[in-house]
Amino acid sequence: MALIEELGSGFADKVRSAQSTFRAVMDAMARPGTVQRITAWLDAPPPLTAATAAIALTLFDHDTVIWLDDAFASSPHIAKWLRFHTSAPIASEARYATYALIGDPQGLPDFANFSLGSDEYPDRSTTLILQLETLAKGPALQLTGPGIKDREILRATGLPADLAGRLSQNQKIFPRGVDLILVAGDGVAALPRTTRVTPIEA
C-alpha cells in the first residue's frame, strides 16, 4: 500500500491554488481557443501532469464521479492519489462520470459513452479533460461561437483526428452534449459544446 509520501502531495496553498487554477479553466471555457496558464504547482503521479492534477484538485470532490481512461486507469497510483486528495468516487462506467480524465486522447471513446445530460438538465453531462502533448503547435482548428470574437485558431498535438466531426455531432444534440478541457504543459484551453470547430488545411 502506497504511503502518503509516495502518493505525492496536493496543493501547498489549497485556497490560492484552487482559485487561480479555477480562473484559468473559467477563462479558457469563456474564451474557447485561448490558452490560459496554470501557475499552481504540485507533485502529480505520472503519467498525470501537474496541470491536469491541479484541475482535478480544483474541481473534484466526493460529489463528482470520475472516470479514467485506460492510460490513466492502468496506473494504480493515479486512482489512489485522486481518492486520497479529492475523495472522488471512481466509476468503471463512463456514463456516470461528472469528469473523465483522458490520458490518451487519440483513443478517446465515442461521446455517446459519456453522460450527455438531458434536455431539462443539460448541465448534467460529462466534462472530458484531455491531457495533450502540446497546445503550442500541431494541426490547426478554426473556432467560432460564444466567447470568440469572429474566430480563433487553436493548434494542438494529440487530439483525435475526427474531433471536428465528433464535435459537430455533439452540436446537433444541443443543449445536451459534452464539454472539453484540453491540458498540455502548464497550459489549459477549452471547447465548450457551443464552439463550432472546423479543421484548417495545413
Added chain:
Amino acid sequence: MYVAVKGGERAIENAHRLLAHERRGDQTVPELSLDQISGQLSLAVDRVMAEGSLYDRELAALAIKQARGDMIEAIFLARAFRATLPRFGMTEAVDTGTMQVQRRISSTFKDIPGGQVLGPTFDYTHRLLDPTLAGGMVPQRPATAPVPEAPMPRVTDILKSDGLIEPSPLEEQGKPVGDLTREPLSFPADRDLRLQNLARGDEGFLLALGYSTQRGYGRTHPFAGEIRFGEVEVEFFAEDAGFAVPLGAIAVTECQMVNQFKGSATEAPCFTRGYGLAFGQSERKTMAMALVDRALRARELGEDLVAPAQDEEFVMSHSDNVQSTGFVEHLKLPHYVDFQSELGLLRKLRAEFEQAAQNENRLREAAE
C-alpha cells in the same frame, strides 16, 4: 443646488451602533443571560433550534438575544452559523422507540402500554394571565414517580403488527438519504426531502396549511396516534472503530398521525401515516408537519390533488422563512432605477391616453 453626498458607510455604522444600544435597552435593568433565555424561554429556544436546523441551546439562546426576540431573525442567525460548520457525515437514524419519555399521549386509544403521560403541557391550563408570574414566584415541587420499567411501544407499531396501518414507507435499501442543504431541490421530490423541508419550515405556514386540511382543503381524516417528547441518543458510525459511537442525547418531539385508510385491488385497506419530528418540545410544529406530510403524499397514494397543502412545489418553495423573509424584506432595498423605468413607461402611456382622448373630443366637436 444639489450636493452629492457620500455618507452611506457612516449611516450604516451609526445604525448598527443605535441598534446595539436599543437592544440593550435601559442599562439600569439587568441584562438578559443566555441561561435565563434557555431555561425560562425554552420553547423559543426549541423553535430556533428546530427551524435553524441546529441543535445547540446556548447558541439558539444567543441568537434570540442578538435578534432582540425576533424569532425569524434568530433562526437566520442559527442557519448562517450552521452553514459555516464542517460536516463529518450522517448519524444513524435516531430510534424514538427507545426515547426517555417526558410526555407521551395518544388520542386513538383510551389506554396504551406505558400509559398516557401528560408531562409538562399547557393543554389543560386555563388561559388566564397570572400576575404572580410577574416576579419572584417559586413554583411547587413537581410530583414524582418511579421511572416505568414497562416498555412504551409506539401506537403505530401496535397498529402495524395487526396490519391495520401501512408499513412505514421505506426507501430502497442503501439509497442515500437526500439533503436539500447540499443539493438543489428539484420536483417531484421524494419523501425524505419533503420531510426535511417541513422540519425546517416555518411553524406558522405549516400550521395554516395543516389547519386547511382539517377544514376541507384536501381531507385526510387525521387522528393523533401518538405524540411523544423526550430525549433520544444520537449515534455516529465510526469507520475506524467499526461500530456506532454515541455522541449524546437530544430532545425531540415526534408526532405520528393515523390517517384516512387506503386500499387497492391487490391490497386490503389500512390506515395511512403522517409524520412529524422536530428538535425540542415542538408539538404544534410536529402536528402541523404530520398533517402536511400526509397531504403531500397524495401523489404517491393516488389521491386527487385539489388543495394547497397537497401542492408539493407550492408548499416546499414557500415553507422556508429565512428565504421568504429575505425576499419580502428585500423590497426595502433601493429599487429606484427600475421604478424610474416604470415611471417613464407610465408617463408615456398616460400622454398617449390624453392625446387619444383629445383627438376623440376634437372628432366629436367636428361632427357636431
Added chain:
Amino acid sequence: MNAPAASYNFAYLDEQTKRMIRRAILKAIAIPGYQVPFASREMPMPYGWGTGGVQVTASILGPDDVLKVIDQGSDDTTNAISIRKFFEKTAGVRTTTATAEATVIQTRHRIPEEPLHDKQVLVYQVPIPEPLRFLEPRETETRRMHALSEYGLMHVKLYEDIARFGHIATSYAYPVKVNARYVMDPSPTPKFDNPKMDDCEALQLFGAGREKRIYAVPPHTKVTSLDFEDHPFSRYRHNAPCALCGANDSYLDEIVTDDRGGRMFVCSDTDYCEKRRADGHRGTEGAIGPGFETKTLEAKSSETKPPEAKHG
C-alpha cells in the same frame, strides 16, 4: 490591501462550497443563458439581498482581484457598501469605485455605462432567474419549456401588452434570447442596459441565491431583446442631459427636489458621472462635492431652498 479577518476562509465560503459553485459556473458558461441549479448556502446577508451574486463573486475572487460593488449604479448605496465591506473583511481584496480599474464588478440592477473589457467579470445579483416565472409559477413547467425551446407564453404576453397598451409594457428585467437558444432574464436592469449585454468583451455571470440558480453569458455572445417586427425593441432613458455632468447617453435617476413637483435628473452610474465631472463636463446644476473646486453657479429664478441631499 487589508489583512482578512483570521477566522474566515478566504472570501468566507468553505472550499467545498466554492468547488460546487465553480463547477456550476463552468457548465453555465458552456450553455449560455441556461439556469444551472446549485446548492446555495445560507450567507450572512438575507436571501434576496445579493446572496447569489456574493456566492459567485466569492467563488471566483482571488487576492489579486480589484473589486467594485454597485447597486442602482452607485457605489454608495447601503447594500453595495455592505457587500463591499463584507469582501474587504473576508477576502482583504483591493476595492475600487472606478469601473475601469475593477477586475470583478458585482452589480444589482445596472450595467456600468463605461464599456467593459476582456479582463473583467460582471457578476449580477438576480432575484428571480426564471424569465417565465410570472407567466408560469411552476418550475417543473418552465424547465420543460426551456428544454423544448417553447417560448410561446412569453410572446403571447408581449403581444397582449401591445394590444392593451400599444407598447410592450416591460421596462426592466426585459427578456432576452441568448445565443439564439435560451430566453433569459437579464436581472432587473432597465431595458436601457440590454444592448450592453450583446457582444460584450467581459464575461457575465448571474447568481440567484434564494432561487439557487447560476447562469452565464460568455464574451462576444449574441444577446437580443425579444420584440416583434412591427414593434421593435426600444431603449428608454429620460430625455435630458444629466444635470450634474451633462451626459446625454447615460441612464438617469429622478431626484425629487421639493414638494412642488421639482425634479432633477442625474446619472445613475455615479462613477461615470464623477469621471465626466473630473474631466470638466458640467450640466445645468454644477455639483459641489468632495474634491471639486467651487464653481460659480447659474442660479435659476425659480430655485428656493437647496434640496436635502440624500444617498442610499
